[in-house]
Amino acid sequence: MTDWNDLLPTLRATVGARQVLTHEDPAADLSAYEQDWRRRHRGRALAVVRPGSTAEVAAVVRACAAAGVAIVPQGGNTGLVVGSVPDASGTQVLLSLQRMNRVRALDAANLTLTVDAGCILQVAQQAAAAAGLLLPLSLASEGSCTIGGNLASNAGGTQVLRYGNARDLCLGLELVTPQGEIWDGLIGLRKDNTGYDLRDLYIGSEGTLGIITGATLKLQPQPAAKLTAWAALPSIEAAVELLGMAQRQLGAGLTGFEAMSRFALSLVDKHYPQLRVPLWQDHPWCVLLENSDSESEAHARERFEALLEAALAQGCVSDAIIAESLGQAHNLWQIRESISLAQSEEGLNIKHDISLPVSAIAAFCTETDALLAAEIPGVRLVNFGHLGDGNLHYNVQAPEGGDPAAFLRGQESRINHLVFDSVRRFGGSISAEHGIGSLKAETLPQYKHPVALALMRRIKAALDPQNLMNPGRVLANPTPKQETP
Numbered sequence: 001m002t003d004w005n006d007l008l009p010t011l012r013a014t015v016g017a018r019q020v021l022t023h024e025d026p027a028a029d030l031s032a033y034e035q036d037w038r039r040r041h042r043g044r045a046l047a048v049v050r051p052g053s054t055a056e057v058a059a060v061v062r063a064c065a066a067a068g069v070a071i072v073p074q075g076g077n078t079g080l081v082v083g084s085v086p087d088a089s090g091t092q093v094l095l096s097l098q099r100m101n102r103v104r105a106l107d108a109a110n111l112t113l114t115v116d117a118g119c120i121l122q123v124a125q126q127a128a129a130a131a132g133l134l135l136p137l138s139l140a141s142e143g144s145c146t147i148g149g150n151l152a153s154n155a156g157g158t159q160v161l162r163y164g165n166a167r168d169l170c171l172g173l174e175l176v177t178p179q180g181e182i183w184d185g186l187i188g189l190r191k192d193n194t195g196y197d198l199r200d201l202y203i204g205s206e207g208t209l210g211i212i213t214g215a216t217l218k219l220q221p222q223p224a225a226k227l228t229a230w231a232a233l234p235s236i237e238a239a240v241e242l243l244g245m246a247q248r249q250l251g252a253g254l255t256g257f258e259a260m261s262r263f264a265l266s267l268v269d270k271h272y273p274q275l276r277v278p279l280w281q282d283h284p285w286c287v288l289l290e291n292s293d294s295e296s297e298a299h300a301r302e303r304f305e306a307l308l309e310a311a312l313a314q315g316c317v318s319d320a321i322i323a324e325s326l327g328q329a330h331n332l333w334q335i336r337e338s339i340s341l342a343q344s345e346e347g348l349n350i351k352h353d354i355s356l357p358v359s360a361i362a363a364f365c366t367e368t369d370a371l372l373a374a375e376i377p378g379v380r381l382v383n384f385g386h387l388g389d390g391n392l393h394y395n396v397q398a399p400e401g402g403d404p405a406a407f408l409r410g411q412e413s414r415i416n417h418l419v420f421d422s423v424r425r426f427g428g429s430i431s432a433e434h435g436i437g438s439l440k441a442e443t444l445p446q447y448k449h450p451v452a453l454a455l456m457r458r459i460k461a462a463l464d465p466q467n468l469m470n471p472g473r474v475l476a477n478p479t480p481k482q483e484t485p
C-alpha cells in the first residue's frame with residue numbers, strides 16, 4: 001500500500017508536476033476548482049490533478065485507491081447540487097477532466113460522435129453541426145459544461161421532450177473503475193442486449209461509481225428550419241392545454257416547450273431590460289415554443305400559425321408572436337435562459353428542480369403556491385421550466401425587503417420539505433435533471449423508495465467498497481444496512 005505521503009510524488013510522476021496543483025505551491029490557484037457554481041460552498045482539496053489521457057486517469061485512480069484517498073471528479077463545474085467540489089477536509093483529490101477535451105471521431109453514416117469526457121458541450125455541438133448534423137442536448141451552461149458532466153448528471157435541458165435527456169443520447173461509454181481498470185465501452189450500437197446495462201448504471205451516477213473518460217453520442221439530421229414562438233397565457237392550466245395541442249398538431253416537430261411565470265419574467269425585465277421581454281406584464285404565464293421542421297421555413301410557419309390560431313380561438317392563448325428572424329428567436333431564448341441569472345441578481349433563493357406528471361402540474365402549482373403563501377406571507381415564487389417534460393424549476397425567493405440570508409437560514413429546510421412533500425403527493429420527483437450531489441443527499445432517503453435505496457447502496461458497496469469515488473454524494477450514508485427487502 002502506498003504511503004499517504006508518497007501520493008503527491010506519484011501523482012506528479014503520473015501526470016507531470018505542472019498538472020498537480022496544491023496549496024503548498026504559492027503560484028497555484030485552486031479557487032475555481034474548490035467553489036461551486038452558485039458560490040454557496042467552498043471546499044479544500046488535497047490537490048487538483050489534471051490528467052491528459054484515459055491511461056493517466058486510470059493511473060491516478062490506482063494511486064489514490066492504494067493510498068486510500070478519495071477522488072472528486074470535475075468537468076465544467078457548472079453542476080447545481082454541489083457534487084463537483086471537494087469537501088472542506090483537505091484530504092480529497094479533485095480530478096479535473098478539463099484537459100481531456102478532444103473530439104475523437106464522427107461517423108456520419110452511423111450518426112454518432114465520439115468525444116473525450118472533458119469536451120465542452122458546445123464544442124461537441126459544433127463538431128456535429130460542421131458535418132450537417134445535430135447533437136440535440138441544449139443547456140444554458142453549454143459553453144462551459146462537459147460531456148462527462150452531462151452524462152454523470154444525466155442532464156436534461158430544453159429539448160428533452162423531443163430527443164430525451166443525456167442518457168437517451170448516449171450509446172457508449174469509456175470509463176475508469178474505482179480500482180483503476182479501463183472499460184472501453186465506446187460502441188455505436190443502437191441494439192446490444194448482452195446483459196446488465198453498465199452504461200446506464202454509470203449515466204447519472206454523479207462520479208460515485210467511477211470516472212467517465214469518453215462517450216459515443218447519438219446524432220440527428222439537422223432540421224431544415226427551426227422557428228420560435230412566444231405565447232402569453234391566462235393560467236398554468238392553459239399552458240398544459242397548449243402543450244397537448246402542440247403535441248397533436250406539430251408531432252415530432254415540437255422540440256421546445258418552456259413555461260415562465262410572470263414573476264420570473266419580471267426579474268429578467270428588471271435586471272436585463274435590454275432583452276425587452278415581450279407580453280409579460282398583462283399575462284400570468286408565457287410559453288416559448290420551438291418548431292423544428294424537416295421541410296422548409298414556410299412549412300414550419302404555416303403549421304405554427306395554425307396551432308396558435310386554434311389556441312387563440314380556444315382561449316388557452318391570449319396573445320402570441322412568431323420570431324421573424326434568427327436574431328429575434330435568439331433573443332427570446334436568451335430571455336428564457338436569463339431567468340436563473342436574474343434570480344441570482346435579485347438575491348439568495350431556494351431552488352427546486354422537480355418533475356411531475358404533466359397531468360398533475362396545474363393542481364400541484366395551485367396547491368403548493370397556496371401552502372407556501374400561507375406559511376410565508378409575501379413569499380415570491382420564481383416558477384419556470386421545461387413544461388414539455390414535466391420539469392419545473394419551482395424556486396422560492398425571500399419576501400421583498402427581508403434579509404435573504406436570514407430567510408435561507410431560517411426557512412430553507414421547512415420550505416424544502418413543504419415542496420417535496422407536495423411533489424410526493426402528486427407522484428413527482430425531487431430531482432428532475434440536476435441530480436442529488438451533496439445538496440440533496442441527506443434528503444433523498446426520505447423520498448426514495450426504501451428498496452430502491454437499499455439496492456443503490458449495495459451497488460455502491462459492490463463497485464466502490466472503499467467508498468473513495470465522490471463520497472457523500474448521492475448517498476450520504478453508503479453503508480448497506482442489514483435490510484431484508
Ligand code: FAD
Binds near residue numbers: 118144153
Ligand atoms: P460538473 O459540475 O463538473 O459535475 C457534475 C457532477 O458530475 C459531479 O457530481 C461530478 O463529480 C460529476 N462528474 C463530472 N465529470 C465527470 C466524469 N467525467 N466522470 C464521472 N463523474 C463526473 N442541468 C440540466 O440538466 N439542465 C439544464 O437545463 C441546466 N441548465 C443549467 C444552466 C446553468 C446556467 C447552469 C450553471 C447549470 C445548468 N445545469 C443544467 C446544471 C449543469 O450544467 C449540468 O448538470 C451539467 O451537465 C454539468 O456538467 P459539468 O461538466 O459542469 O459537470
Ligand code: ZN
Binds near residue numbers: 156157386393433
Ligand atoms: Zn433546467
